[in-house]
Amino acid sequence: DADVTQTPRNRITKTGKRIMLECSQTKGHDRMYWYRQDPGLGLRLIYYSFDVKDINKGEISDGYSVSRQAQAKFSLSLESAIPNQTALYFCATSDLGAGGGTQYFGPGTRLTVL
């Protein structure tokens, strides 16, 4: 089984709808992240969490919210989806062992907002 899973893998929704993207991990990492990927822009950080009680905004948090339900679960919500939120969304986890950390990515969720 994959260490970092994301559900759903694909979602088509309409403008104004509330959407939740879920991420689960079995790696035992405290740190979790949400990114969005747009063609030509690379990955941009939306939110990140260092533990269940610590949540931080990334560079593009407007229009998004998150919930860290447990060490293993980190959800991203779009309260009222808009077309420019159409993108590929990735969840990642991170260890912080000796020598710095490595981020491990889920397979992504492709979201289309009509």
Add this chain to the structure above:
Amino acid sequence: AQSVTQPDIHITVSEGASLELRCNYSYGATPYLFWYVQSPGQGLQLLLKYFSGDTLVQGIKGFEAEFKRSQSSFNLRKPSVHWSDAAEYFCAVGAWGFGNEKLTFGTGTRLTIIP
């Protein structure tokens, strides 16, 4: 704040030829540097990383990268590419410590392999 530039949006290489993908970074301290690969329809997989020590880093799939502080570069190389190397490659710089533990990615380089 850190930043990463990948100047080549798209590179085409013949199978068996050598490859070099460029990455330049901006960061005020010693950087943590990464190369990730994204195959079509897949998530990102770590190829290699540099934290300290030897400036030539070996990774998976026969890739290597060299950290050059004087040029603020971390270019990715492979002596002989295979058709399966066709993918998008992302360079990233990480800032650790002081609660700033996150990555900044470049915009990516798409690699096409021709027979």
